[in-house]
Amino acid sequence: MSAYPAELAEDWDAPWDAGGEPLEIRPIRPEDAAAHDAFFHRLSPEDVRLRFFAAVRDLSPAMLARFTRLDYDRDMAFIAVRKRTRETVGVARLVREDDRSVGEFAVVVQTDVKGHGLGLHLMQRLLDWAWAHGVPRVVGEILAWNTPMLDLARHLGFHLRHIAGEPGVVEAVLDRPETAPTRDPRSVSDLPSAVAA
Numbered sequence: 651m652s653a654y655p656a657e658l659a660e661d662w663d664a665p666w667d668a669g670g671e672p673l674e675i676r677p678i679r680p681e682d683a684a685a686h687d688a689f690f691h692r693l694s695p696e697d698v699r700l701r702f703f704a705a706v707r708d709l710s711p712a713m714l715a716r717f718t719r720l721d722y723d724r725d726m727a728f729i730a731v732r733k734r735t736r737e738t739v740g741v742a743r744l745v746r747e748d749d750r751s752v753g754e755f756a757v758v759v760q761t762d763v764k765g766h767g768l769g770l771h772l773m774q775r776l777l778d779w780a781w782a783h784g785v786p787r788v789v790g791e792i793l794a795w796n797t798p799m800l801d802l803a804r805h806l807g808f809h810l811r812h813i814a815g816e817p818g819v820v821e822a823v824l825d826r827p828e829t830a831p832t833r834d835p836r837s838v839s840d841l842p843s844a845v846a847a
């Protein structure tokens with residue numbers, strides 16, 4: 651298990667507050683379990699269904715452990731944390747198959763802060779990490795009526811295709827761009843101005 655990659659943390663001013671609400675975007679860690687459970691319980695039932703494809707009522711201890719105890723050489727999850735309250739308001743995660751050929755993404759943003767660019771930013775950080783870690787392909791399953799996520803996937807360049815025998819689900823596929831830099835993601839100098847300034 652690799653060390654916690656603290657150098658991947660960044661400050662990000664969320665545009666939903668005049669002057670921006672300071673958020674910290676960083677890899678998840680085991681100590682986030684309680685905050686992650688509280689975040690889950692602030693999601694609307696509809697958003698829970700869109701994320702988990704089921705009316706999940708509670709995150710089991712096993713799910714919480716799986717979501718917060720990561721092997722950072724293999725998987726990643728970036729969370730958005732309010733700096734004032736330490737509340738988690740968003741997460742984008744990537745889980746790799748054993749043969750590391752494919753990484754599957756999942757993303758959810760707290761219902762009351764959707765539509766302000768956080769989902770896009772978390773996914774961009776996740777894809778940056780994936781490409782820098784040599785993940786050849788990122789995929790995700792999206793409910794066919796989930797317009798915001800379908801649009802976000804298109805926005806990021808994913809190819810959307812129907813899955814045979816599953817009319818209600820769309821598969822999103824994005825291959826590693828040839829141009830993707832194989833830079834060490836631990837170098838912070840390349841990060842967008844939101845951080846460098």
Ligand SMILES: CC(C)(COP(=O)(O)OP(=O)(O)OC[C@H]1O[C@@H](n2cnc3c(N)ncnc32)[C@H](O)[C@@H]1OP(=O)(O)O)[C@@H](O)C(=O)NCCC(=O)NCCS
Pocket residue numbers: 697698700701756757758759760763764765766767768769770771790791792793796797798799801802803805
């Ligand atoms: C999908 C989701 C993560 C988007 O996060 P968000 O922070 O609201 O999205 P952003 O503000 O970053 O928007 C980025 C892009 O997503 C798309 N998008 C976001 N909200 C949208 C909406 N209500 N309708 C249509 N497109 C939308 C747009 O393409 C948008 O780009 P634009 O603002 O330039 O038009 C969020 O709606 C969510 O958490 N949904 C519930 C859980 C879920 O569906 N997870 C995905 C499971 S596969």
